[in-house]
Amino acid sequence: MITFPAVRPVLLLLVLASIWSSSFAVIKIGVETLPPMTLAALRITLAAIVLYGYALFNQMPIPRDSKYWVLAFLVGFFGNGLPFTLIGWGEQVIDSGLAAILMAVMPLSTVLLVHVFSSDERLTGQKLVGILVGFGGVIVLVGPETLKYMGGDALRQSAVACGAFSYAIATTIAKNMIRLHPAVSGSGVMLTGALQMVILSLTCDQPWLLVPSIKSLVAAAYLGLFPTALATFLYFYLLKIRGATFISFNNYIIPGLGVIWGAIFLNEHVSVQEMVALGLILSGIAIAGIRGQSTP
Numbered sequence: 001m002i003t004f005p006a007v008r009p010v011l012l013l014l015v016l017a018s019i020w021s022s023s024f025a026v027i028k029i030g031v032e033t034l035p036p037m038t039l040a041a042l043r044i045t046l047a048a049i050v051l052y053g054y055a056l057f058n059q060m061p062i063p064r065d066s067k068y069w070v071l072a073f074l075v076g077f078f079g080n081g082l083p084f085t086l087i088g089w090g091e092q093v094i095d096s097g098l099a100a101i102l103m104a105v106m107p108l109s110t111v112l113l114v115h116v117f118s119s120d121e122r123l124t125g126q127k128l129v130g131i132l133v134g135f136g137g138v139i140v141l142v143g144p145e146t147l148k149y150m151g152g153d154a155l156r157q158s159a160v161a162c163g164a165f166s167y168a169i170a171t172t173i174a175k176n177m178i179r180l181h182p183a184v185s186g187s188g189v190m191l192t193g194a195l196q197m198v199i200l201s202l203t204c205d206q207p208w209l210l211v212p213s214i215k216s217l218v219a220a221a222y223l224g225l226f227p228t229a230l231a232t233f234l235y236f237y238l239l240k241i242r243g244a245t246f247i248s249f250n251n252y253i254i255p256g257l258g259v260i261w262g263a264i265f266l267n268e269h270v271s272v273q274e275m276v277a278l279g280l281i282l283s284g285i286a287i288a289g290i291r292g293q294s295t296p
Contacts, residue, residue, distance in 0.1 A: 041194065
């Protein structure tokens with residue numbers, strides 16, 4: 001019998017994917033009048049204020065040892081500053097469908113990295129099959145013809161792919177912070193990430209010369225509150241209870257959500273191709289049979 005505690009992590013993963021899936025369209029609005037690095041600096045700084053304020057309000061002590069801050073710095077760099085900048089820059093040019101395919105390399109990258117650098121999540125044939133089936137679902141969803149654009153703008157495409165791999169690196173490192181409360185882990189990551197991005201923004205973008213539109217500022221605020229602050233909280237919570245590979249399937253769910261939102265809010269017709277794609281993505285998650293911390 002399926003109980004709510006059993007399905008709660010899956011529901012939370014769907015919530016997390018829903019929040020993150022909204023960020024791609026909002027990023028496009030933000031970069032209309034804000035450079036990618038400045039947009040990243042604004043969203044991460046706002047998220048840092050929210051998460052650190054939450055931790056302080058609830059009297060959660062922030063560790064002072066160097067290991068915590070080194071880990072937070074690395075997760076902040078590879079999980080926020082670097083991918084936010086790379087993906088934001090790449091999305092200025094490349095098609096969203098192609099971006100979805102490039103982002104889908106993250107689950108395979110994650111499972112390989114945690115296999116090498118972690119003792120509690122090993123690569124199994126079942127996981128590998130599940131990941132490949134899910135990736136196939138993404139290909140079917142955006143259309144195999146999208147692959148013909150691979151290499152069209154190699155530098156921008158490489159930037160998005162590197163952003164996806166950067167997320168995999170961050171998730172692997174973040175496993176070392178899961179003993180802490182999600183707000184505490186997130187605070188350190190956002191604070192160090194904000195420091196990095198503010199310095200880069202001040203150095204490269206000269207933000208005092210910018211004249212951002214109200215739309216771009218609202219986009220930055222939304223990105224900071226939801227796809228960064230709230231998403232980081234959920235990310236560390238799910239990483240703690242279900243593991244890195246489970247989190248990585250988020251990158252397969254996100255493209256599928258676009259189909260669901262279109263059907264619900266825009267009365268768009270769901271094609272057979274899209275139904276097959278969603279079936280493959282969900283089958284990939286089921287085949288992987290991820291149950292939190294897998295045994296060595």
